[in-house]
Amino acid sequence: MSHHIEITVNGTHQALDVEPRLPLVFALREMLDLTGTHVGCDTTSCGACTVLVDGTPVKSCTMFAVQADGCSVETVEGLAAGGELHPLQKAFWENHGLQCGFCTPGMLMTAKALLARNPRPSEVEIRRGISGNLCRCTGYQNIVKAIQQAAAEQSTAAAAGD
Amino acid sequence: MIPAAFEYAAPKTVAEAIALLRGADSGGKILAGGQSLVPMMRFRLAAPNLLIDITRIPELRIFKEESGYLRIGAMVTHGELERSAMVGERYPLLASTARVVADPIVRERGTICGSLVHADPAGDWGAALIAARAQAVVTGPAGERTMPLDDFLVDTFTTALGEDEILTEVRVPTPPALSGGNYQKIERKVGDFATAAVGVQLTLSEQGAVEAVGIGLCAAGPVSLRATAAEGMLIGKVLDDASITAAAAAAATQAEPTADTRGAIDYKRDMVRVLTSRALHAARAAIRA
Numbered sequence A: 001m002s003h004h005i006e007i008t009v010n011g012t013h014q015a016l017d018v019e020p021r022l023p024l025v026f027a028l029r030e031m032l033d034l035t036g037t038h039v040g041c042d043t044t045s046c047g048a049c050t051v052l053v054d055g056t057p058v059k060s061c062t063m064f065a066v067q068a069d070g071c072s073v074e075t076v077e078g079l080a081a082g083g084e085l086h087p088l089q090k091a092f093w094e095n096h097g098l099q100c101g102f103c104t105p106g107m108l109m110t111a112k113a114l115l116a117r118n119p120r121p122s123e124v125e126i127r128r129g130i131s132g133n134l135c136r137c138t139g140y141q142n143i144v145k146a147i148q149q150a151a152a153e154q155s156t157a158a159a160a161g162d
Numbered sequence B: 001m002i003p004a005a006f007e008y009a010a011p012k013t014v015a016e017a018i019a020l021l022r023g024a025d026s027g028g029k030i031l032a033g034g035q036s037l038v039p040m041m042r043f044r045l046a047a048p049n050l051l052i053d054i055t056r057i058p059e060l061r062i063f064k065e066e067s068g069y070l071r072i073g074a075m076v077t078h079g080e081l082e083r084s085a086m087v088g089e090r091y092p093l094l095a096s097t098a099r100v101v102a103d104p105i106v107r108e109r110g111t112i113c114g115s116l117v118h119a120d121p122a123g124d125w126g127a128a129l130i131a132a133r134a135q136a137v138v139t140g141p142a143g144e145r146t147m148p149l150d151d152f153l154v155d156t157f158t159t160a161l162g163e164d165e166i167l168t169e170v171r172v173p174t175p176p177a178l179s180g181g182n183y184q185k186i187e188r189k190v191g192d193f194a195t196a197a198v199g200v201q202l203t204l205s206e207q208g209a210v211e212a213v214g215i216g217l218c219a220a221g222p223v224s225l226r227a228t229a230a231e232g233m234l235i236g237k238v239l240d241d242a243s244i245t246a247a248a249a250a251a252a253t254q255a256e257p258t259a260d261t262r263g264a265i266d267y268k269r270d271m272v273r274v275l276t277s278r279a280l281h282a283a284r285a286a287i288r289a
Helices: A024-031 A087-094 A104-117 A123-129 A140-161 B014-023 B037-042 B078-083 B085-090 B092-098 B104-109 B112-118 B124-131 B228-234 B241-254 B265-285
Strands: A003-009 A012-018 A050-053 A056-059 A072-074 B007-009 B028-031 B050-053 B063-066 B069-073 B135-140 B143-148 B153-155 B166-173 B179-187 B194-204 B210-218
Touching: A012 A024, A024 A050, A050 A104, A056 A104, A056 B104, A087 A104, A087 A140, A104 A123, A104 A140, A123 A140, B014 B028, B014 B050, B014 B135, B014 B166, B028 B037, B069 B112, B078 B085, B078 B092, B078 B104, B078 B112, B085 B092, B092 B124, B092 B179, B092 B194, B092 B265, B112 B124, B112 B166, B124 B179, B124 B194, B124 B210, B179 B265, B194 B265, B210 B228, B210 B241, B210 B265, B228 B241, B241 B265
Parallel strands: A003 A072, B007 B050, B028 B050
Antiparallel strands: A003 A012, A050 A056, A050 A072, B063 B069, B069 B166, B135 B143, B135 B166, B179 B194, B194 B210
């Protein structure tokens, strides 16, 4: 039996009818055409499918869409505002924080949640924070550098805005 | 991989959830964080007819100290416990366990109680909370019953839960003065199951003798194991290098690991020895003056 759910995705209200067994990631990719969120391992290991649900990072292959009823979901498509890259996206670009790019959507969403909770993380905190996201190009050095740069830019911007 | 079809319900109270379980005639399954159950369903190792989502039951979010216990409700996540300043200050065993469960994203959704109900002998909370001498609070149609976690964890993937019961809470005794604790784990990579892990909860007397000690072993047998021999030989002793070495050897002897891709039996048994020694030293160091 399908269930009617209402979710907000990247600020847009969406009403969907979903079978309970549909993982959230497939609702995003196949029903809403938001294919920025990637399916990697499909078994809760790799973190490529990480999205934010009410601000919390979630492996969207390991949550059913029906569970997200009433929640706010944020995907990689929601990062760039008005054609401007998000500071994290810009930092990943500038630091070569990606090679093949497959893990990048998950890395970005995890990094966003990390910086929201801890605006100036140490290198160790960043490495611990992204330890649920696998990069098979082994670009961790540059991913860490990118997150450090975004953290520095965001806190400078926050200070300038005070 | 899409799971077998199931019905879904999201009750608002524990009583409603239990009524749903009863009505499902043993085909119902409780969904909390889903970080073990959902992968099992996607592999079709589990195929419940009805999934009862308890994430919208406010009473299961209880997380506070009360009457000599830390009450951890069924919906408390590893991440919430990991970030708790109160846990960091007064429950070093729990704090050091929460940091190494699965990976940081899984910790945001996975729950302590859900991990216990899953009853994987390689699960961290079974060993840690056996060391802490935690109590399982089980709620069913007839009300609540409480039992030591040792009795709740029956066998691999098997608990003392009846078909119409829910693990609603786990209660961890608030450690008295001169107590410390620690959890030590070896894993091949973040998110893998433990190769071996050991939890220790310790209380010393004013004279420095061991007044109480709990030692739990993870991935060291068909179920989370209490290292009873090691505990017994430490009571009343001064915790020094000699007594720690002897207790660690006893814990290793009691361990019953199996050989797999993470290591051979002899290696794993030896890691139980090493980790028991490290956890005892660290637990002692965690005692506050």
